[in-house]
Amino acid sequence: MSSKTLTLRLRQLEKHGLLARQVFPEVPPHVEYSLTDKGLEVQPVIMALQQLGEKWLGEKNSSCSM
Template sequence: MRNRKAGYGVCEGDNAYGCPVEATLDLIGGKWKGVILYHLTGGTVRFNEFRRLMPGITQRMLTLQLRELESDGLIHREVYQEIPPRVEYSLTELGRSLEGIILQMRDWGEKYQRLTARTNSGTESGS
């Protein structure tokens, strides 16, 4: 694992990270990693499926994020020796251990979207 963002401060314990939350965010933080992990909770996903599921990500960024997740041991990359080559991604056992967190983030996001939709529709009609 890499310590890409060291220096957030110190929590209890003596390790490479300032605190456990920093360690978690180092692995799954950023715009795309959580989304990638979320799509993998449903099972194996091929590279081009990710491109369809996440149209806002560039091919280069997707490749970069997948490589980091693989390097950190959260996902497994399987290459099938076919013409054309087929590449599939799945969660490792360590990646599966994040499934509860990822699904809780989804649930919270759905509640937040509902709340802001109500709030925004209320303020728009009041303006």
């Protein structure tokens, strides 16, 4: 993933209240992201989807076309 794409994704997650962004006044610039309460609430759902995807990818003869 390019840094531009990552930045856009992080900004979207921040906009929707899932991430909090903290900028530190340093050179070079330093930014940290953390999950908000809303992000922590949705984390189990995202982890379950990840586990399901990993399971499906591990199955023989699996296909995932959309």
